[in-house]
Amino acid sequence: MINYRMSYLMSLDFDKKYDLQELVDKIDLNEEELMGQLDTIKNLLSKSYNLEIQWNGQTLFLPKRFPDYWLPLQFEKKEEDIYYNEGERQALIYLLTFSMIEELSVFHFQEFFQVSKNTILADIKKLRLDLKEQNILFVYSRKNGFYLDGKEEQIRIVAHKMVTVAFTTTAGRWGLSKGLLNKSYRLQADVKRNFYKAIEVNELVVVPSRVEETIYFMSYLLCRGEHYSFSTKESEQQLVRCLHVFQASREFVREFPQLKNAEYEADYFGLLFMTIIQGEIRDTSLEFLLEYASKMIHEMERLAAIEFKEFRKLLLNLFYHLVPAYFRIKYHFTLSNVLIDEIKEQYGELFTLTKIALRPFQEYTKTIIPESEIGYFTILFGGEIGNQRQLDRLVRYKALVVCPSGISSSLIMQSELKELFPTIDFKSTTTIQQLESIAETDYDVIFSTIPIQSLKRHYVINPIMTQLEKNQLIRSVQKDVLIPGIVAPSVDEILASLLPYIQLKEGVTKEKLYHVLNRKMMKKLKSKEDEKPMLSDLLTKDMIQLSDEEMTWEEAIVLSAKPLKDSDKITDNYIEAMIDKVKDYGPFIHIGKSIALPHARPEDGVKSLGMSLLKLTHPVNLLEDEKHEISIFICLAAVDNEMHLKALASLTKILSNKENLEQLLNAKTKQEIIELLE
Structure with a gap:
């Protein structure tokens, strides 16, 4: 490279x-x-x-x-092999105009993309309509060529979004680099060198996976900054100038004297730097985010009915992630998350719970949190839940997990690898920079998302693996490390062994047999995800009660747990523990309007997973507090931190929908409740 x-x-x-x-x-x-x-x-x-x-x-x-x-050397491709799709062309048209490097016409765009005049005109028409909705005009004049008209802050927000769109593909990155060459062959290199210099001198820690696209944006921004400056609000100036990052942004801006107003731009670049810099405790002005991180953890514990054992460790990890996320969300800097669909598919229920746990933070920022951001918080929580599994095993091998994508991705990688390889000790989650300082005697293998030069065994994997990828990884590791000479055969090897001794029925091909066998093997390898019961699987008719008796909140918890006790899913100790938890920690089981979720730890007396529901005609007040009036108790008996999450995610969706919640509160019969749950 x-x-x-x-x-x-x-x-x-x-x-x-x-x-x-x-x-x-x-x-x-x-x-x-x-x-x-x-x-x-x-x-x-x-x-x-x-x-x-x-x-x-x-x-x-x-x-x-x-x-x-130069570009073919960088990308190891020829320009004739580069094809831009419609979205890439429109993003790059915007950025070329945004940069103001040269006067632009339709002909310029034709030459740049090597497409017809009609294609460019169609792109401009669609781009104009899209920008108009964002209060930006895409204007052409004979004197100035194409230019952007609107509020500078909004023009920059859209420019950042366009860089994110283009950056996700090879063609887009080629176009981003090509667009800067008319300004200077070394601009991008100068930006990168001065950025890292400022970061290193001021002892800041960046999230490596975010740097490259930010370098592109800063390069285009510096071009525009020669013509337009932007002054942040006074409150934003006060915040950024209190941070350690401000010294870095000021030093960075000094290296580009061509800027129209370096003082204003130092503030703006400071905000931008914070979107890719890990949070730091030494920035006391960000302590409010530490408080929100704590709130989010407690909210997740409440919603998911779990307890994080290493609270302080999780608090710091969440804070480190929350700081750059806050600046991205608050100031509308777009975040790309190519894993979002995979996250929602594999961790759907956790995604739902995380989205709700983030609501207090969303209310504070007064901005809807994008799914791409929720996804990263989801895998951070998912990784921590996975790390809490109790694995009684003999540790034989040590491994490093290297993931430049940040803390959340590292945690989920470590969690998934622990699930796949219980005989490997994954003690260290590290970045590439930290790898060099770790003695090779301290680990046996490396799992990473990028190729690494090392004498130790090294496996390159995706942050979130498909079942097929997990299958292939298990086979490779088992062959190389765990049990040399004793390896589970692959589908191909099984077929090759069987075919000489069997006769296929008419219409059955080798390919069909392969797919059937592969599905069977994948089913065996699937995680506990598919084993998790739905809400309707747990809250069956015999687990639902309706009562018109008057009672205390303690008596309500005892009654709500009766179906679980009668079916031998819990002990009497568990019921006492649920009541004691409320007395010791307050009305934390109040999870929504008139809804309570009493629960305790599995070791307090859970024999098997279960849920039961009690609906009261006469509501009760938790701890005699009128602010916590409860008419529905949903008692949870969880065997671990995960098996009940799918059911709780479904419950949370019901409680988050006003219409569904009212139906549940107004239900008169068990059948009405069951139909709603289904």
């Missing part, structure tokens, strides 16, 4: 030779790295593009055509 610093080759004269030391000074790489990069460039150009450069390990001479091959 070509190092971004090699962009500085473009600032060389193409009619003279440079010795190695001159190149080291200009490129800012050490001799070994630089020689390796030049060898790579020479080989790629010669092999793929039939262009020779004069490089003998000591001196370099570049032909004048060299800049024409």
Whole structure:
């Protein structure tokens, strides 16, 4: 891969030779790295593009055509292989206009994308309609070409969104890079170098997976900043100038004196930096987010009827994630989450509960939290729930989990790997930078989302794996590490062994047999997700009671638990524990309008998973407090932190819908309740 610093080759004269030391000074790489990069460039150009450069390990001479091959070198693709879809074209048209690098016409866009005039006109028409809904006008004048008209803050918000759209594909990233070349071949490299310099000097920690798209946005923003400046609100200035990041943003902005108003831009870049920087306890002005992190954990415990054992550890992890999320959500910086569909599919019930647990935070920001953000909080909670499983096992191997995508993704990776490999001890979750400081004797294998150079066994996986990917990983690890010589056969090997001895029925092909066998094996490997019962599976007719008697709240809990006790799902100790929990911790079981969810720990007397419901004609007050009037008790007996989540997620959806909630509160018969639950 070509190092971004090699962009500085473009600032060389193409009619003279440079010795190695001159190149080291200009490129800012050490001799070994630089020689390796030049060898790579020479080989790629010669092999793929039939262009020779004069490089003998000591001196370099570049032909004048060299800049024409810079993008193909970076992406290892030819421009004729790049095809932009409609969304990518419109995003890039916006950003080219946003940057104000040059005057733009329809012809410019045709040349840039290599498409017809009619295609560009159709793109502009759709883009104009979309921007109009966001209070931005896409205007053309003979004097100035295309330009954007509207509030600068909104124009920048949309620009950030457009970078996110383009960044998700190779064609989009090619277009983003190509758009900056008319300004400078080294602008992107300057932005990246100065950003990392400011971060390192001020001892800040970035989330690596967010950096590249932010570098693109900052590059386009710096181009626009030569013509337009933007002043943040006074309250935002006060906040960002109290943060440690402000010194970094101010130092960064100083490196670009062409900005129209560096003072204002330092504030804005400070906000932008915070979207990709891990939260820090030393920023005392962000302590309110620590409080919200605590609220979110308690809300998740309340909604999911679980208890996080390592509360402080989870609190800090959540805070580290919450800080950049707050700045993204509050100031409308778009976050891409390519895993969101996978998260919603594999962790659907947890996603639902997390969304509700985030409501106090959403009310504070006064902004609807995007699903992409909820997804990352979901896997953070999911990872912590998974890590709490009690695995009584003999530890034989140690592994590192390397995931540059951030804390939440690392946690879910670690959790899933623990589930797959109970004989491996996953003690350390680390970043690439931390990996270098860990002795190789401290681990046996590495699991990571990106390739890593290491002498130890190394498995590259996705942050969230499909069942097929899990199957393949289990086979690889079992073959390499766990039980050498004793490996579960693959579907192909099973078929190859069977086919010589069997005769297939008419219409049955090898392919059909393969799919059937594969489905059977996948079913065995599926997680407990499919084993989790639905709400209607637990709250059956014999688990529902209606009472018109007057009673105390303690008596209501005892009565609500009676079906569970009668069916031998809980002991008397569990009922006492549920009552004691309310006395000790307050009315935390009040989960919605007139609804209570009494529960205790599994070890307090749960024999098997169950739920029961009691509906009262005469409501009771928890702890005699009128603010906690309850008419429906739903008693939960959970065997662990996970098996009941699907049922609770369904319950939460019902309680979140005003119409459904009113139907439940007004139900007169068991059948009405059952129909609603189903």
